[in-house]
Amino acid sequence: MQTGTQARKYRLQGAGLDLALPYLMLAPGLMVVLGVLVYPLWDGLRASTRAYRYGSPVADVGFKNYVQLWSDAQFLNSLWVTVKFVALSVSIEAVLGFALALFCLHEFRGIRLLRTVLIIPMVITPVVVAILFRLIYASDAGMLTALSEAMGGGGVQILGNPLNAFIGLVVLDVWEWTPLMFLILLAGLQSLPHEPFEAARVDGAGPWRVFADLTFPMMRPVLAVAVVLRTIDAFGTFDQVFVLTRGGPGEATRLISIYGYDTAFKFQQTGYAAALFVTIGLVVLALAFSAIRLLRRVDAS
Amino acid sequence: MSTRLARILTTVFVLAVVLLPIYWLVSTSLKSNREITQEGTLYPHVPTLDNYVRLFTEKQFGSYLTNSVVVTFFSVAIALVFGAMGAYAIARFRLPFAAERKIGLFLLTLRIIPPVVILIPVYLLMLSLGLLDSWLGLIATYTAFNVTFCVWMMESFFREIPVDLEEAAMVDGDSRFGAFRRITLPLAAPGLAATAIFAVLVTFNEFLFALALTATPRAMTMPRGTATLIGRIDTDWASMAAAGVIGALPIVFFALLVQRHLVRGLTMGAVK
Incomplete structure (x- = not known):
């Protein structure tokens, strides 16, 4: 059978122009x-x-630009901020997305509305997402300040304070990307086989046991892919920060992409910025390939 | 009964979290700057469309929209044609040294690298070609990004279509390319649609390269134009909110229109 299709394929290519x-x-x-x-x-x-x-x-x-990177306090700080941002955002998104997907697994009224609405955050232009959150956080015109004043409180400071600004950025990312996590994980849950769950129900296993012994282990590959995809994507986050905080206050939200952009276009250090970007590329590729290898091993076992 | 209540509460909570920021954007865009900063109202007491009118009369939002539509249309259309052909070749032919598989893997690797990595050299390239601040420069850049994506996505769609159908057409006297065009391509139409939709979304929303490669309303796209409204210490909240609504409206409308294809495209890669 196998060789039959192979032979047919070769015959297909055989004729004249078809070779090219x-x-x-x-x-x-x-x-x-x-x-x-x-x-x-x-x-x-x-x-x-x-x-x-x-x-x-x-x-x-030569390699001077690359060597210099590792003694550049601003570069090291932006790397640290990026790692913190990615780790925090992606893990929150994974947990929330998984919980929401489990919740939506059983059809009920309102679920279609929910799914439709959840598409909006991830398709809105990232620049506009940042505007949305500036309008929420702004100390004079923001929704938080307006709500706080309506309840008799004072103004709220988000983007002026380093810690709050960083948390504000993570909240933005969670708002924007939890829906993607949710959609991927829901599709994964829906593609799981029914039999093991039936058997577990016959055996009288409680919901927590079913989750820990069946759902979670079976979902691990899909969960891993979703987390890897989001991690790679989050590493390159630029638009939202550029519009929301421009990296500030100070260097509190200066992700590596923002630092690279400023190095290239504001400080005009083209060579140094190029070295920085090559380094980011290598880090992301290494991350992706080790993730793929890890996944293969999980699949094989 | 209690699970039903929990479901209703969770649904309402999620809807509120997603929709409240959007409500605030729209509501702010209908207020005057005075109402926004001085009165801090929770809904527009004196609704006005002035902010929207100003965007088109004073701020060239008409040009931004035209630029975005032109650039998105051409880069997605060209990438679809080139990408579908390339994907078909990779899916169907066996070349010497397994070249087709290596090319596929190479394109996938290019896709994983964050675009920001080649920002500087692409800027220098467009500078030397005199294509900065032009439609052509943006179209070339976005087409390249879209090709890697289209090949990767279309390949799996082509693999699902049985080769027997093409063979039947060729027995009937069609050439191989003819069989591809008349038999395979129409069968892959849903896949083509999903690919196109996703490419449109990503291209229309792109900001980083638009920021580096354009500088005037001649070529600035919507996201780029919207971001120019935002200074460091900006207080024109009303214009900013209206710009946000105008900037997001076309793409959100488009996404909701093609919802079903979109969800398939978004989740396809991961669940397989």
Whole structure:
């Protein structure tokens, strides 16, 4: 059977022009990708080993830019802020999304409305999400201040205070991305086989046992994929911070992407910024590939 | 009975958390700046559409919208055509040295790298080509991003379509490309739609490259134009809120319209 289909496939390719067809079909897409993604990647690698002045290269400095990164207190701080932000946001989103997906597993009235409404946060332009939250947090015009005043309290300070601003950013991310976690996990839950759950019910297992011994272990691969996807995505977060706090106050919300952008376009240190971005790329790739390897091992066992 | 009450309460709570910020945005956009900062009302006491009118008369939101639509349309359309062809080649042909699989893996790897990594070199590239602040520069950039995504997503759709149908068409005298165009492509239409929808969302909402590559209303897209309204110590809350509504409205409307395809596209990659 296997060899039969194989043979048929080879026969299909056999005739005349059809031999060149795969290359002709791949070429246009590959050309765009080579020109606009691969060439810049290579160019970025080259730029990261140079020193720039006023936007043009003036000297080759080898790995100096990379070495300098690790003694740059601002870079280290932005890395730490990013790690804190990603870890906190993604784990909250995973827990909330999972809880909500379990809750919505059984059909009930209102669930379609809920699902429709939950699409909104993740499709709204990220820049507008940041505007939404600025309007909530603002000390003079914000919803929190208005609510607090309506109840007889005073103004609320969010974006002016380092800790509050950071928490405010995490809340924004949770608001925006818990729905995606929810949708992925719900699809995962719906694709689980019914039999083990029937058997557990016949045996009289309580809901907590069912969750700990059946649901959670069976959901682990989907949960892992969702967490990895969100983690990679959250690492590159830029738009929301750029509009909400611009990295402030001080460096409290300055994610690595914001620091890189400022280094390149505000401080005009092109080579140094290129080295920084290459480092981010390598970190994310390493993260992704170790996650894929981990998942394969889980699948195999 | 108690589970029913819990369900109702949870549903209401989730709806409130999602919708309250949006209510506040819309409500702020209908107030005057005086009402916003001085009176701190919870709903617009004197509703006005002035903020919206100002966006189009004083702030060129018409151009931003045109730019966004043009750039999104062309970059998604081109990427769909190129991406569908590439995906088909990867899904169906076996090339020497397993080249098609390597190309697929390579495109996936490119997709994992955060776009911010190539921001500087793409900026330098567009600078040297004289394509800064132009439709073409943005379209080229977004097309490239969309191609990697379209290939990756379309490939799995093509794999699900049995090859026998193409063979039947070819026995009837169709060329291979003809079979692809007349048989496979129409069968993959739902997949194409899901891919296109997702690409439209991502492209319309893109901000980082629009920020670096555009500088005037000639090429600024909606997110980029909206962000220019926001200074560091900005107090024009009313315009900002109206800009937020106008900026989000087209894409939210679009997303709700194509909801079913969208959810499939969003969750497809993860659950498999």
